[in-house]
Amino acid sequence: MSEKPWDGRFAEKTDKLVEAFTSSIQVDKQLYAYDIEGSIAHCRMLAKTGIISGQEADTLIQGLDAVKAEIEAGKFRYDDSLEDIHMHIESRLGEIVGNVAKKLHTARSRNDQVALDIRLYLRAETRAIIKSLSDLRKAIVNLAENHTDVVLPGYTHLQRAQPVLLAHHLMAYYEMFSRDQARFEDCLKRINVMPLGSAALAGTTYPIDRHYTAQLLDFPNVSANSMDSVADRDFAIEFLSAASLCMVHFSRLSDEMILWSSSEFAFIEISDAFTTGSSIMPQKKNPDVCELVRGKTGRVFGSLIALLTLMKSLPMTYNRDMQEDKEPVFDAVNTLKSCIAVYTEMLPNIAIRKETMRQAAEKGFLNATDLADYLASKGMPFREAHGCSGRAVAFALSQNKEIHDLELWELKKFSDMIEADIFDFLTTEQMISRRTSFGGTALENVKQAIEQARKELKTQ
Amino acid sequence: MSEKPWDGRFAEKTDKLVEAFTSSIQVDKQLYAYDIEGSIAHCRMLAKTGIISGQEADTLIQGLDAVKAEIEAGKFRYDDSLEDIHMHIESRLGEIVGNVAKKLHTARSRNDQVALDIRLYLRAETRAIIKSLSDLRKAIVNLAENHTDVVLPGYTHLQRAQPVLLAHHLMAYYEMFSRDQARFEDCLKRINVMPLGSAALAGTTYPIDRHYTAQLLDFPNVSANSMDSVADRDFAIEFLSAASLCMVHFSRLSDEMILWSSSEFAFIEISDAFTTGSSIMPQKKNPDVCELVRGKTGRVFGSLIALLTLMKSLPMTYNRDMQEDKEPVFDAVNTLKSCIAVYTEMLPNIAIRKETMRQAAEKGFLNATDLADYLASKGMPFREAHGCSGRAVAFALSQNKEIHDLELWELKKFSDMIEADIFDFLTTEQMISRRTSFGGTALENVKQAIEQARKELKTQ
C-alpha cells in the first residue's frame, strides 16, 4: 500500500475493502492526458509568478512528459491504493524527478484539478461530436440530394397522410441534428471555463495568475467564484441533456429505418455489411445497427438521471459523491460518438426501393386533403370541404377503390364543384409540386433547403 | 356529443370512454390565449395573401376576440366531446360568426397549430422565468452585500475546510442561477421559431406567407422543414433540461438552508412567516419552504423523463403520443416559477447568526492548510508541509486544542521553520484576506464580484 497524500493526521491505515471501493483509478485513468496538460500549464504559471523557479518548472514538465510517455507506451503501473489518476501521476513524477515533484501541487487541490481535467476532456469530446455531427448532416444531405425524385407517403399516427419527397423527409433529420449541434455549441460555452486556482474551495494564498493558466490552456473564461468552481458539474449535466436529445433523434431515425426494412414496408434495404443474421433462422437479415442505436438511447437517459440524482441536494462545495460523475459522462460520450459514426457510414449503404415507396404513396387516399383543398379553392368553406372529401373516401373505400379511381359522375355526387380537372389535380406529382409554402415538400423548396444546408455546412 | 371535425368517413360514433380518454381539454385549455393569438395572426395572413377576404378576416377576428372574452369571463362551456382547445374555440366561433368560421382552418392543421400554441406559451413563460431569475439573483446579491463582514466555515464533504465569507458562499449561488438564466436564453432561441403553415406535415397548397405570420407574432425565425415542424418537441425537452438543472441548484441551496436552520448548525433563523410548525410538537419551527422546494426537484426530473420517454422512437411526424407533452411542461413551468418566487421573497427574511458562524469557523482546524502554506512559503515542498501540518493537527487533537492554541515550542516540534508570526498568520481574518487569487474569498475579491454582478443585472 502506498503512502497517502493526506495521512499526516491518520493513525490507522485504510481498510483494503475501502481502498478498492473508493479508488477511481480504473475510471479516471482515461483523463491522464488532460491531467498532464493541466499540470504543465500549472507549472508554467507557477514559474511565471515566481512561486517556483524556472528550472524547477522545466524539471517538472520534463518529468510529466516522461510519465505521459510511459502511460502511452503501456508501461505505467496502476494501483488502487494510489486512489486516482492525479496521485498516480504525481507519485510517479516523484520517482522520476525527485523531491521537486512535491512542489507541483502548490496552490491547487484535487478539487479544482479534477474540475479542470473533466472540462478539458469534455471540451475536446464536445468539439469532436460537433465535428462528427457535421459529417452526419453531410451524409444526410447527400442521401437527400441523390434521391430528389423519390416520393413516399408522409405519415402521421403511422397512417399514410400525404405524399412527400424522400429528400424532404430526410431533411427533417437534418434539422434535428442541426439543432443538436447548436445545443452542443451552446453547452461548449459553459464547459469552456477555467477552474484551476480555486484550490480546495476558497481560492489560494499564493500569488497565482489564473488568467495566464487559462491562456496557456486556451480557455476564454476563468471561473468567477472559487466555491462554485469546485462544486459545479452543470456543464456535464447540460452535456448529457444535449446528448439525450440527440439520442431521441437517433431513436426516431432508427425506428423508421427498422420499419422501412420490414417486409411490410420494404422501402429500403440496408446492405449486408450493415446488417446481421440469425443463428437459427437462415432467412433473417436484421437491421441490428438501427436496433442497437435505438436501444442505446436508454443508457444515455440513464446517465443523465444518474448525474441529476447525484447532484441533487449536495451542500457546498465538493463532496465525494461527485467522483461518480465520470462514468455516466464517459459512457454517453462514447455511445454518442459511436452512434454518429456508424450512421454516417451506414447511410450511403442504404438502397432505396423507389417503386415500392411510390406505390405506397398512391394507395391509401393520400389525396383526400387535396380534394378538400380543391373544393375550398372553389369557395367551399374548408370545414365543409373536409366533410365532403371524407364522404368520398368512405364511398371509395366501400368500392375498394382509391379516390382517383372513381368516375367523375361518382365524384360529382359529393359536390357539383368537382370537374374533370380533378384527376390531374390529385396526382402525386401535382400534390407535391403544389406544396410550395415555405418549408413545404415541393421539389423547388427541397432543393433550396438542400442548397441552404450545403452553405451552412461549408461555414462550419 | 358534438360533431367531430373529421367524421366524414366514420360510420360509428366515438365510444364515450374513448372520448374521455383522448380528450385533452382539461389540460390544453390553459393555452386558449395563445391559440386565439395564433388564429388572429393566421387570419390576418390569410387576408393579406387573398386566401380569404379582408371582411371575412375582420369577422373572424372579432369573433375570436368575443370567444376570448367569454373564456376570461368564465362563461365558456367545456365538453370532452370537443376534444381540445382548438376545436372548442372554433366551434364557439361558428356559433358566433356563422359559416365563415369554417374558413379559419384553411391552410393549417391542428398539428402545426398546437406546435405554435406551445411555442407561444413557452416563449412567454421562459421570458418570465428569465426575468424572475434576475430578481432572485438580485436578492442573492443584496443578501451578500449586507453581510460582507460575516465569516463561516467553508465545507467539503460536510467537514469544515477553510473559512470563507458568507458573501462569497452566497455568490456561488449567484453564479449557478446566472448559468441557469443563460441556458434559458439559449433555449429561447430554439423555442422562438414559427411552425404555422407546415399544415398536417407536408406544407400547404395555399399561397400563404409564413414570414408575415411570423412577423405578426414577433418570431425572428420560421421553421425550415414542414415535417420536422410538426414532429418536433426538442424545445420542450430542452426547457425541461434547463429547469431540472435549475432545480438542482435550488435543491442544493435548500439543503444548506435546512442544515443551517438545525440546532446543530444554528447559522440562520428563517422568519416565522416563512416557516411552519407541528400539529403535535409545540416547539417545532420547520424550514418547510426549503424542504418543499427540495422535494419538488423530483417532479421536474420526472417531467423531463416523461417527455424524453414519450419522444423516444416515435416515427415521423405527428403521433398522438405527443398530446401528452403539455402536462410535464406546464407542471415544470409552474413549479419553477413558484420556487423562484418563494425564494426571492424568503431570502431577505433570513436572520444571519453571525457569531455562531464565526465560532464554527474558528473551531475544527480550518487553518491547517494555511499552516502548510506557511511552511511551503518558507521553502518546504508542499507535500512535506502538508504532512507536517497533519501531524500538528493530530497532536492538537490529542490535546483537545486548536492549532492556534498550541505554544510556539509545541509547534516547533513539527518544524523549526515555524516562528512567532505564525499566530497572526493563522487568524481567520488573515486567512481570508490572503485568498486574493481571482475568484477567491478575500473581501476585496468578493466586493468586486458583487460589483460585477450589479453591472450584469443592470444590463438585463
Added chain:
Amino acid sequence: MSEKPWDGRFAEKTDKLVEAFTSSIQVDKQLYAYDIEGSIAHCRMLAKTGIISGQEADTLIQGLDAVKAEIEAGKFRYDDSLEDIHMHIESRLGEIVGNVAKKLHTARSRNDQVALDIRLYLRAETRAIIKSLSDLRKAIVNLAENHTDVVLPGYTHLQRAQPVLLAHHLMAYYEMFSRDQARFEDCLKRINVMPLGSAALAGTTYPIDRHYTAQLLDFPNVSANSMDSVADRDFAIEFLSAASLCMVHFSRLSDEMILWSSSEFAFIEISDAFTTGSSIMPQKKNPDVCELVRGKTGRVFGSLIALLTLMKSLPMTYNRDMQEDKEPVFDAVNTLKSCIAVYTEMLPNIAIRKETMRQAAEKGFLNATDLADYLASKGMPFREAHGCSGRAVAFALSQNKEIHDLELWELKKFSDMIEADIFDFLTTEQMISRRTSFGGTALENVKQAIEQARKELKTQ
C-alpha cells in the same frame, strides 16, 4: 386566515405566498374518505382504551360522518390557510361538535395520520387495479380463443421469423399482465401495514392499542418501528415500479396495435368508436387510443423518478419533501386505471384481417428454419443445415420466389437429403403444428394455455 394548529410559539403570521406554496389541500383532498375512516377507527380505539370516553367517541364519529356528508355533497369549503385535508376535517369537526374535537388528535400526529391515509388509498386502488387486470386478461383470453384459426408471422427484429398463431401471440400479453398482477399482489403485502400510533416519530405515551386499530381497519400487520413508520414511502415507490413495468407492457401492445393498423401491415382494423380522425386529412382513421396509451408510459416512468429522487438522501424521519409524494402516486393510479379500462373495452372491438395475416406469414421465407430442421432431422449437424438453408434462401431471393416455390431439383442442389416430402413439411400448418414443445405455438399447446388461463382467472 385560520389559526394554525401549531402557532403557540410563533410571533408572526405565515406569509401568504408561503401559505399557498406549502398548502397541499388541492391535492390531498382526494384522501378525505380515507382520512375520516382512519379517524373513526382512531376514535374507537381511544374509547376502547379509555383515553377518551365512549360518549366522546360517539360525538366525534357522528361529527366525522357529518363532515364526510358535507364533502360528498359538495358543500365543504377549502382554504389554503388550513394547509391540508387533516386540518380541514378537524377544523370543521370543531365547528360541528365543539371542544371535544380537540381530543381527536390525541396520541397521533399528522406524520402517522398521512402515512395511514396513503396506505388506505393505495390499498384500495391496488386492489382495484388487480381486479381490473383480471378483466383485461379475460378480454385477452377471449380474443385469443375466438381466433385460434388465425396465423400470422412471428417477428424478431421486426423481420418475419416464423409463423405463429395469433392466439399464441396474444397469450404472450396474457403472461405479461399476469406477472404485473402478481407484482401488485406482492406490493400489496407491504402496503397493507398499519402505521397509526407511531405518532410524530417516537411512538406515544398514551396507552393505545395499535393492533385494535389495525383490526378495525382490516390491516393484517402493524408497523414495527415508529421512526420507520413515518419515514417510509417504500410501498409507494414499489407501486410506481410495478405500474411502470405494466406500462411497458401496454406500450409494447400499443406499438403492435399501431403497426398492425398501418396500411403496410393492415392486420387489424380498430372500430370507428375507438379511433379518431384528422381535422385536415379526411381519409385518416388514427389509432389514437393506442398512441395515447404508449405516450402515457412516460408520465408513469416520470412519477417513479420523481418519488425516487424525492426520497433519496432524506435523513430520518419525516421531512416536508414527502408532501410531494401524492401527485405522482395519484397520477400513476389514474393513468394505469384508465389504460386498463380503455384496452379492456377496445380489445373486443378490433377486427382481425385473417387473410392478410396469413398471406404475410407465407411470404418472407418463414420456413427457412424448418428447412434447416428438416435437414438436421436427417442427420446433418444443425450449423451445417442452417448454412444450407441460408443458401437456398439466397437463391430463391435471386429468383424472386419463396423456398416452397422452388422445384425439387433446385432444392436438391443445396442438399441431396431433400426429398419430395419437403413441400408438405414446409407448409404453414405443418410448421405450426410441429411446434409442440412446451410453450410453443402448436394449436394444442395454445388451447391448453387458454384453458390454464381460464382456470387461473376463475380462482381470482
Added chain:
Amino acid sequence: MSEKPWDGRFAEKTDKLVEAFTSSIQVDKQLYAYDIEGSIAHCRMLAKTGIISGQEADTLIQGLDAVKAEIEAGKFRYDDSLEDIHMHIESRLGEIVGNVAKKLHTARSRNDQVALDIRLYLRAETRAIIKSLSDLRKAIVNLAENHTDVVLPGYTHLQRAQPVLLAHHLMAYYEMFSRDQARFEDCLKRINVMPLGSAALAGTTYPIDRHYTAQLLDFPNVSANSMDSVADRDFAIEFLSAASLCMVHFSRLSDEMILWSSSEFAFIEISDAFTTGSSIMPQKKNPDVCELVRGKTGRVFGSLIALLTLMKSLPMTYNRDMQEDKEPVFDAVNTLKSCIAVYTEMLPNIAIRKETMRQAAEKGFLNATDLADYLASKGMPFREAHGCSGRAVAFALSQNKEIHDLELWELKKFSDMIEADIFDFLTTEQMISRRTSFGGTALENVKQAIEQARKELKTQ
C-alpha cells in the same frame, strides 16, 4: 474475421465498424459460466430425448468443460467478429471436439439461450444479495444491541423533535433492509423461470423436454409462452427497481452518517480505516465511503431508467435493442453488492459519542410534546395543551432557557394544572420509557424488536 453462424444468405462481409458496434463480447463474457452450465443441461436433455446420442452429449460436455477451464485459466481469446459469448464458446468447442459441436445449437436459439443465461446469472446474484442483506441486518442489530443505553434527538425536518434511543433509530434501518430483502425474494420467484426451448420465438419442432432441463438447472418453473419467453426482461427491471429502492435506503443512512460525522453534530466518529483525507487540507477526515454510497444511488436509478426506456414500445419478440440489457444489470449488481459489503464492514467501526448525543437530546425543547401530553392527561383537550406548551416554549426561548430550567411558578403561568411532578415527567429517561406503544422507542420495546430481529435472522 471469423465466419458468422448466419452468413449463408449474405453476399457481403460485415463492415468492421459494425462488427465492433454490434459485438457484445466485452460485456457478456461475464456470463460464460452460466452459458456453459446452460449448454451442458441442454446437451443432457438432448441426449435423454434421443435428439443426440449419449456419446455425442458426453463429447460435447467434456468439450464445454474444457472451454470453461480455458476461460478460467485466462487462455481464451476474444474477438469482436465472433459477436457474443455464445458464439465464442461454440466456436472454440468446434475446435476442440470437431463437427459434433454443430449439434449443440439444435432446438434452441440465441434468443432463448441468452434469456437463460441472464436468469441464471441474476438468480445467483439475487441470492447472494439476499444473503449479504442478512449480514448487513445482523450488523445493524449488533450495533443497536451494543448501544441500548444511548439517547439522541429524533428529528423531523432536521429539527430536534423528541428523544429516541439510538438502538431504535438504527432498527428503523433494519426494517428498511428487511423489506428490501423481501422484495428481492419476491423478485426471485419471477427470475426463477426456465426459458430454454422457446427457441427463436415459436418453440421448436424437436421433441425436447423442457421440464427436464429445468430440473437439471434447478428451476421450479418453466416459461409458459415461447414468444413471451424471448421478449421478456421484466425480471431484470423488477430487480433494478428493488435495487433502486435499496439504494434509497443506503442514501438515507449515508446522509445521516455524513451529518453525524460533521463537527456540528459530532455524534459519531468513523474509524481512520474507513475514512480518507485531503490532498490540500491536512486536518480533513472525510466520510468518503458514505458519500460514495450516496453518490452511487444515481447510477442505479440510471440503470433502471435505461432498461425501462429500452423496453418501452418494443414490438414482439426479440429485438437487438435488448442486447443493451446487460450493462445496467451488471452495474447495479456490482454497485449494490459493494455498498452492502462496505457498510457491513464499516458499521462495527463507528464510534458512538454517547455524551454528545445525550446533550443534544436535552437541548432544543424536545420535551414540549410531553408537556402537552402532561396537560392532556390531566384533562385538557390536546389541541389546547399543544398551544399552552407552545407558549411555554416561546417564553423559555425568550429567557434563553429550556422548559425544564423554568421555575414551577413560571410554568404555572401557562396552566394551573402544572405541578411539581412535571420536572420528573420531562426528563429524557421518563420521556423515552413512557413511549411504550407498539413500535415506540421505550427500551423494553426496542429490546423486543431486537429479539424479534434475531429470530428472523436465524430462520434465514
